[in-house]
Amino acid sequence: MGPRVEIIETRSLTKRFGGLVAVDQVDLTIQESRLTSIIGPNGAGKTTLFNLLSGLMKPDEGKIFFRKIDITGHPSHQMVKQGIGRSFQLLNLFGELTLFENIRLAVQAERGHGLKMLSFIDSLGDVNDRSFEVIKAIGLEGKEDIPAKNLSYGDRRILDIGIALASHPRLLLLDEPTSGLASRETGKMTEFIQKLTQDMTLVVIEHDMSIVLSISDHIAVLHQGRVIAEGTPEEIQQNEEVQEAYLGGL
C-alpha cells in the first residue's frame, strides 16, 4: 500500500431530523484505494451519512471535502460528476426499463449526451459500446433486454451497483450490497466487491461481520450518529467499546 492519500474527508458533519440527530459531528477520513467498511447497529446513521456524501441530503452543519475540494451541499448530479458513485440499500432501479437501458442512461449521463434533443438514441455508438462493456464487467451479458424489475433479486443488486459503475466513480459507496442475498450469491457479491477495489476506493455499509472482517482494510464504527471507533479489522475486534455497543462479544 502506497502513501496514504485521503479521497474524502468530513468535518463535524451533522444531520438532524427534527429532534433526532442522525449524523452527529462526524469527522471521518477515507483513504484512497482502500476498502473502508462502516458498521453500526440499525439507526446508527450509516445510510444518512451516505446520503450526505452523495448529495441526496444537505448537511445541517459541517463540511465535506472530496480530494481537498469543498463539496458540501452539492446536489447529487454534481457529486456524480466529481466522481462519487453510490448504490442503494433499497434497490433503486429504473424498474420498467430494460437492463441495457438502465446502464445506458448512466453512461449517457457520464458522457454528457443527455441534452441532445435532435438526434436519435441509436446514433450514440460510443454510449452503446461502453454500456455493453459495463454489462460484461458486471457479468450480466445476455440479459440486456429484460426489464430490470423482472431480473432475479441477485441480478438486480448487481445491476444497482453496475449503474453506479457506469459513471466511472473514483469513490464508490455501497449500501448493504449483500442484503437479502442467498449465501451463494453473497459469496459472488463479495468476490465482485473485492475485484472492484483494484480500480477504485470503496466505502461499504455491511451488517455481516464475517464479510466486513474479510474484505475491509479499515473499519469505522457508527453508533447513534457518532463515530465511536476506527481502525483495522483487528483493532476493531479488540476494541471494548465496540464490543459493548455493537459486536455483542463476537
Place this chain on the structure above:
Amino acid sequence: MKRAILKIIRHPMPWVFLFFLILPYLLPLVGGYTYLGVEVLIWSIFALGFNILLGYTGLPSFGHGAFFGIGAFVLGIVQLRLIQGMWIPILAGTLAGAFFGAIVGLFLAKKRGIYFALLTIAFSQMFWFIAWGWDRMTGGEDGLAGINRLPLGIPGLFRLEMENLLHFYYFVYFLFILCTLLIWVIVHSPFGRTLQAIRYNEVRAGSIGYDIALYKWLSFTLSCAFSGLAGSLYALLRNAAFSDVMHWTQSGNVIMMVLLGGGLTNFFGPILGSGAFIVLRDLLSTHTEHWLPIYGLLFMFVIVFIPEGILSLFKKEGPSRESLVSGR
C-alpha cells in the same frame, strides 16, 4: 431497400399523415365540416406537445391552457398592432408560450407531484385574470376581434387565400406534420430518454448525474412552446382571441385528450384523443342539449375501464416500457 419501405409502411406515422391529408373530404360523409378538422389538428399539436411533459416526463400540469391562451393573445396583439402578416405573429405566439413557460418553469422545476400540479393551476389562474382584466391590451371581456387569416405565398409565384378554410386546413396540416416529426425526434432522442428516466425514478436519475431541475424546466418550456403555437393557430381559426381560451377548462381539455387517446403509453395517443374529444363533442351537442353529462360519463368509462387510453387496447409505442427496449 424493400425492408426500409416495409418499415415505413408498417409505422403508424405515414398513415396518420395520410388520414389527415384526406380528412377534409371524409368529414362531410359523417356530417362533419372542415372547421372541425382544423380544430382537431390544432388540438393535436397542443396535446402532442403537452405530452412531452405529462406522458414522457410524468409531470401533471393543470395549467397549460394559460400558454395556449398566451399564444392566442400574442398572435392577436402582434397582428393587430405591430405587423400585418401570418408567419411573424405565429412565431411571436409560439415564442411567447415558450417565454412565459420558461419563467413559470423556474418556479416549478424543483417541485413534484401535488405541489407541481397546484402551482400550475395557480399560475394559469393568474394569467387568466390578467387577460380578463387588462382591457387595453387583451380587450378584456370582449376579447380581441378582427384577427385575420392573411394570404400566404411567395410574391409573384403563388398566393393562397387563408380565409378559405380548406386552404387554412392544409396550412395547419403542414405545421402539424412539422410538429409531429419534431416531437417524435425529441422524445426518441437522448434527451427524451432522460425525461423518461426522470418519470420512472427521479432520485436515481439524479444519482447518475442528470440535473433533474434543468430537465424538468426544459420539458416544461418545450411543451409551452407547442401550446403557444397551437393557441396562435386557434386565434387565426376563430379570427379572434377571447379570455376563455385561457380558462382552466382548456387545461383540463388537453389533459383529457392525452388520457383519452392513451398518451401515457402511445406517442400517437394525443392525436386520437384530440380527434375523439372534438368529434364526440360536436356529434353529441348537435343531437342533444344535455350532451355534457353524457360526455362526462363517457370519460369516466374510459378512465375506469381503459385507464391507459384507447390506443392502449392496440399496440404500445410511446413512453411505455415496450418502446424502451435496448438502444441497439
